[in-house]
Amino acid sequence: MKPNEEEMLTQWIDGELDDAEVAELLEAHPEWKDAKAEAQRVGNLLRSEMKAEEAVPYPDFFNHQIRKRILEEEEEAATEPAGWKEQAALFPWFTRFRLISGTAFVALLVGFVAMVATSPTGHTEIVSTYTPNPGVTASMEYSDSAKAMVIRLDGLDEIPATQEVAGFRVKSYQPDIDARALTLEPADGAGQMLVLSADRAGLPEVRTASR
Amino acid sequence: MNNPKSRASNYSTSQSARERAKAEEAGQASTGGGEEYEISDAELVARCQDGDMAAFDDLVTRYRGKVYAMILNMTHNDADAWDLAQDAFIKAWKALPKFEARSNFYTWLYRICHNVTYDWLRKKKIRSEGAEFDDTIRRDFIEPAARTAPAEAIQPDEDAERSELRIRLEEAIDQLSPEHRAVILLKEVEGFKYNEIADSVGCSVGTVMSRLFYARKKLQELLKDTAP
Incomplete structure (x- = not known):
C-alpha cells in the first residue's frame, strides 16, 4: 500500500474525510469497507481498559517527592565545587576502621582528613589531605595489585600490642543527607559512645556521648 | 527570568491546590486545559x-x-509509572524557563512524558514489531532500582476480574515498538488530534498517520x- 493510501485510510477511520472523499476511497478500494469497523473495535477495546486519567497513588506524597527532589538538586548544584564531578562519601571509608580500637581510631581520625573524588580512570583518589598534628605526614599511592588507594600515615603513636583491636562496634548508621552519623559503642559496654557525623560540606565531626 | 538553579523559592502548597486535590480524590476528575479552574495554565506557567x-x-x-495514566499505559507497571511521572515533572520544571507561552502547555508536558518513557523503554530493550511477548513486563513486578514503590493493594478478586482482558491488551501493546505504542495510545486513549500527537512525539503529521496505520493493523491481528 502506498504511503498516501495509508494516510487516507487512517483519516477515514478517524472521521477526517468528507462523504465525497470516502466514496472515492471505497470505490478505489472496496476491500477496505470493513476496515473502519474493525479499527473502531480495537479502539473500543483499548478504551475499555486503559484510561486517559488515573488516580495517582499517595498523591500528596507524590507532589512532596517532586518538590523534595527539585530542592535537593538545586541545592546540590549550588554547592558543588567547580570542576568536580563527584565527591565520595566519607562514611564508607570510616566504616572500614570499625575494628580498630577507639583510641587509635580517634587519633587516626583527628590526625588525618582527606577529600576524595573519583578520577577519570574510575578509581578513588585522594585529592587533598590535612593533618592537624604537624608531626603526622600523609602519603598515598594507588596499588594495582590491591586495586585500592593506599594511605600511609607516618608519625602516629604506636599502638601497644596488648591493646585490643576490636574495641568498638557499629551501633547505627544514619545516611540521611541532613543528619549523616555513624555511632560506635564500646564493645565491652563501658565508656563513651562515639558519634561521627559530617557537615553539609562533607567535613567530619567527632562527638562523644555518654551512655 | 530567574536563574533555574535557585527558582524553587516558594515551598508551600497553595490552599486551592489542596482543595482541588481533595475533589480529585473524591472522583471529580478534571477535564484538563484549565476550563474548570480559576487560574489558567498560562498564568500558572508564568508564575513558575x-x-x-x-x-x-x-x-x-x-x-x-x-x-x-499515559506512562502507566506505556509501561504497564505502577511503580515504574510513579517514578517516571515524577521524573517527567522534574524535567518540566527545569525546562519551564524555555517554554513559550504560545504553545499548548499540556501538549508540551506530554512531549516530556513521552521522551522520559521512550528513553526508559529503550533502555529496557522492549521488543519491536514481530517479536515475542516480553513476559518480564508484568504489572506486579517492581523495578529493583525504583526509588519509591507505593502501590495501593489490589484485592485478589478485583485483580482477577480486571486482569484477563487487560493482560491481553497489554501483551498486544507490548509487541508494538515504542513509537507505534505512543501514537496509538495518544490517539485512541488520550483522544489527541494528529497535530497534537506530532507535537508530543516529535514527528510529522504524515508520520503519525502512517504509524497509526501500522499500529492498528498489528493490533487487529493480535486481538x-x-x-x-
Whole structure:
C-alpha cells in the first residue's frame, strides 16, 4: 500500500474525510469497507481498559517527592565545587576502621582528613589531605595489585600490642543527607559512645556521648 | 527570568491546590486545559517561570492523573509509572524557563512524558514489531532500582476480574515498538488530534498517520479473537 493510501485510510477511520472523499476511497478500494469497523473495535477495546486519567497513588506524597527532589538538586548544584564531578562519601571509608580500637581510631581520625573524588580512570583518589598534628605526614599511592588507594600515615603513636583491636562496634548508621552519623559503642559496654557525623560540606565531626 | 538553579523559592502548597486535590480524590476528575479552574495554565506557567513553586505544585496536581495514566499505559507497571511521572515533572520544571507561552502547555508536558518513557523503554530493550511477548513486563513486578514503590493493594478478586482482558491488551501493546505504542495510545486513549500527537512525539503529521496505520493493523491481528 502506498504511503498516501495509508494516510487516507487512517483519516477515514478517524472521521477526517468528507462523504465525497470516502466514496472515492471505497470505490478505489472496496476491500477496505470493513476496515473502519474493525479499527473502531480495537479502539473500543483499548478504551475499555486503559484510561486517559488515573488516580495517582499517595498523591500528596507524590507532589512532596517532586518538590523534595527539585530542592535537593538545586541545592546540590549550588554547592558543588567547580570542576568536580563527584565527591565520595566519607562514611564508607570510616566504616572500614570499625575494628580498630577507639583510641587509635580517634587519633587516626583527628590526625588525618582527606577529600576524595573519583578520577577519570574510575578509581578513588585522594585529592587533598590535612593533618592537624604537624608531626603526622600523609602519603598515598594507588596499588594495582590491591586495586585500592593506599594511605600511609607516618608519625602516629604506636599502638601497644596488648591493646585490643576490636574495641568498638557499629551501633547505627544514619545516611540521611541532613543528619549523616555513624555511632560506635564500646564493645565491652563501658565508656563513651562515639558519634561521627559530617557537615553539609562533607567535613567530619567527632562527638562523644555518654551512655 | 530567574536563574533555574535557585527558582524553587516558594515551598508551600497553595490552599486551592489542596482543595482541588481533595475533589480529585473524591472522583471529580478534571477535564484538563484549565476550563474548570480559576487560574489558567498560562498564568500558572508564568508564575513558575518566576520561581513560584506553589504554582508548579498546582500544575502537578492538575496533570498528575493524566501523566501517570499515559506512562502507566506505556509501561504497564505502577511503580515504574510513579517514578517516571515524577521524573517527567522534574524535567518540566527545569525546562519551564524555555517554554513559550504560545504553545499548548499540556501538549508540551506530554512531549516530556513521552521522551522520559521512550528513553526508559529503550533502555529496557522492549521488543519491536514481530517479536515475542516480553513476559518480564508484568504489572506486579517492581523495578529493583525504583526509588519509591507505593502501590495501593489490589484485592485478589478485583485483580482477577480486571486482569484477563487487560493482560491481553497489554501483551498486544507490548509487541508494538515504542513509537507505534505512543501514537496509538495518544490517539485512541488520550483522544489527541494528529497535530497534537506530532507535537508530543516529535514527528510529522504524515508520520503519525502512517504509524497509526501500522499500529492498528498489528493490533487487529493480535486481538482478532479478543472479545470486549
